[in-house]
Amino acid sequence: MTQIQPIALVSGATRGIGRAIAQGLASKGVKVLLGARNLEAGQKVAAQISTPATQVEAVELDTTSQATIDNLVTFIREKYGRLDILVNNAGISLDFYPDTPVREKLSRTLETNVVGTAALTEAMIPLLEKSGHARIVNVSSVLASFTSRAQPDWIYKDVAMPTYQASKAALNSLTLSYAKLLMEKNIKVNAICPGLTATDATNHYGDRKPDQAAQVAIQYALLDDAGPTGTFCDENGRVGW
Ligand SMILES: NC(=O)c1ccc[n+]([C@@H]2O[C@H](COP(=O)([O-])OP(=O)(O)OC[C@H]3O[C@@H](n4cnc5c(N)ncnc54)[C@H](OP(=O)(O)O)[C@@H]3O)[C@@H](O)[C@H]2O)c1
Numbered sequence: 360m361t362q363i364q365p366i367a368l369v370s371g372a373t374r375g376i377g378r379a380i381a382q383g384l385a386s387k388g389v390k391v392l393l394g395a396r397n398l399e400a401g402q403k404v405a406a407q408i409s410t411p412a413t414q415v416e417a418v419e420l421d422t423t424s425q426a427t428i429d430n431l432v433t434f435i436r437e438k439y440g441r442l443d444i445l446v447n448n449a450g451i452s453l454d455f456y457p458d459t460p461v462r463e464k465l466s467r468t469l470e471t472n473v474v475g476t477a478a479l480t481e482a483m484i485p486l487l488e489k490s491g492h493a494r495i496v497n498v499s500s501v502l503a504s505f506t507s508r509a510q511p512d513w514i515y516k517d518v519a520m521p522t523y524q525a526s527k528a529a530l531n532s533l534t535l536s537y538a539k540l541l542m543e544k545n546i547k548v549n550a551i552c553p554g555l556t557a558t559d560a561t562n563h564y565g566d567r568k569p570d571q572a573a574q575v576a577i578q579y580a581l582l583d584d585a586g587p588t589g590t591f592c593d594e595n596g597r598v599g600w
Contacts, residue, residue, distance in 0.1 A: 364413075366439050367580060368431075370394040370422055370479060371449030373404050375558035376498065376576070379569035380446055382408040383577045385415050392435065394420035394449065422449045422475025428482045441489035444580045447476045447530075448498040452560055454520040465522045472526035477533055484541070492545050496579045497534045499550040499591065503527030506599025531591060531600060538589030547588035551575045554593060 367384050371377040372393040385391045385408055393408075393415050395401025401417030409415045418434065421427045435442055450472045453464040480495060487493035502524050507513050531550050538548040553572035557563040575594045579586075591598045 364388060364390050365443040365581075366390045366392065366435075366441065367444035367446065368392045368394060368418070368420075368435070368442055368483070369446040369448055370420055370476075373397070373400050375560060376553050376556060376569045376572045377446070377448040378404055378408070379573035380448060380576045380580075381415060383570065383573045384444070384446075384580060385410055385413045387577070387581065388413055389444065389581075390439075391415045392431075393417045394431075396421045420449075420479075422479050423470050425478060428479050432482050432486065435483075435486055440486075442483055442486040442493065443490040444494050444496070445480065445483050445487060446496045446498065446576055446580055447479065448576070449475065450498060450526075450560075452520065452523040454523050461522070465525065468522045468526045469529065472523075473529045473533065476530060480533070480537060484546075487541075487546050488544050490546075492584055493547075494580050494582055495537065495541075495546060495548040496576050497530050497548070497550040498576060499530050499534070499552055500524075500527045501552045501554075501593060501598055503531055504591070504598050504600060534591070535589050535600075542588060545584065547579075547582055547586060549579045549582075549588060550591045551579050552591070552593040552598060 367389045369377050369381045372381040373395045381391045381393045393401050393405050395417050398419045405415040405417040418431055419427050420431055453468055534548055534550040556567045556572040557565050
C-alpha cells in the first residue's frame with residue numbers, strides 16, 4: 360500500500376532551529392514547505408537541505424504580514440489541498456537590546472511570537488482540518504514555565520527576559536486553547552522547548568546544535584493518533600506550565 364506523503368509548513372526556517380526542523384522532517388520523507396521572509400534566501404536553504412527523495416519547497420512567510428499568510432493559504436490550498444503539520448517556530452527575542460524602549464520591544468516581540476503565531480494558526484486551520492490527523496507544534500521555551508520559575512534551585516533561576524518570557528508564556532496559553540478547540544478535529548497541539556541552542560538568537564552560545572534541538576519538535580510533529588495534545592515538553596519529557 361502506498362502511504363500519502365505528509366505536508367509540513369515550518370515558519371522561520373531559513374536558519375537556526377527552524378532550518379534544522381525542516382531538514383529533519385525532509386529526511387523523514389515529509390514534504391516540507393520552508394517558511395522564509397526572504398524567498399530567495401529560503402530557496403537557497405531549500406536547495407541545500409532537499410534530499411534526493413524529498414524536495415523542500417521555500418514559501419514566502421512573514422508571520423507579521425497577514426498578506427503573506429493569506430497568499431500562502433491560497434497557494435497550499437491550490438497546490439496541495441491540505442496541510443498535515445504546522446510548526447510555529449518563527450520567533451524573536453529583543454531583551455538584550457538596551458537602547459530599544461520596552462514598549463517597542465514588547466509589542467514587536469508579541470507581534471511575532473504571539474499575534475503572528477495565532478494568525479498563522481487560524482489561517483491554516485481549514486487546511487489542517489483536511490488532513491484528518493494534523494499536528495501543530497509551537498516552539499516555546501522553558502524560560503516561560505511558571506512552574507520552573509518558582510523553583511529556587513532551577514538552572515535558569517537568574518534569567519530575567521521580561522518581553523521574551525511574557526511572549527512564550529502567551530504562546531503556551533495559545534497552545535492550551537487551540538488544543539481544546541481543535542481536539543474534536545483530531546488536530547493535536549503541543550508546545551515544545553528545543554533547549555538552549557547555539558543559534559543567531561543566542562549569539563551561538565554553548566555547544567547544543569540546532570539539529571539536536573530540532574528532535575523534540577520533529578517528534579511532536581510526527582505524533583501518531585495515540586499521542587498527547589495540550590502538553591509542554593522538552594527532550595526529557597513533560598515541562599510544567
Ligand atoms: N536558540 C535557543 O536557545 C532557543 C531556546 C528556546 C526556544 N527557542 C525558540 O526557537 C525558535 C527558533 O529560534 P532560533 O534560535 O533558531 O532563532 P534564529 O536563529 O534567530 O532564527 C529565527 C528564525 O525566525 C525567523 N523569523 C523571525 N521573525 C519572523 C517573522 N516575523 N516571520 C517569519 N519568520 C521570522 C527568522 O527569519 P529571517 O532569517 O528572515 O530573519 C529565522 O529564520 C524561536 O521561536 C525561539 O524563541 C530558541
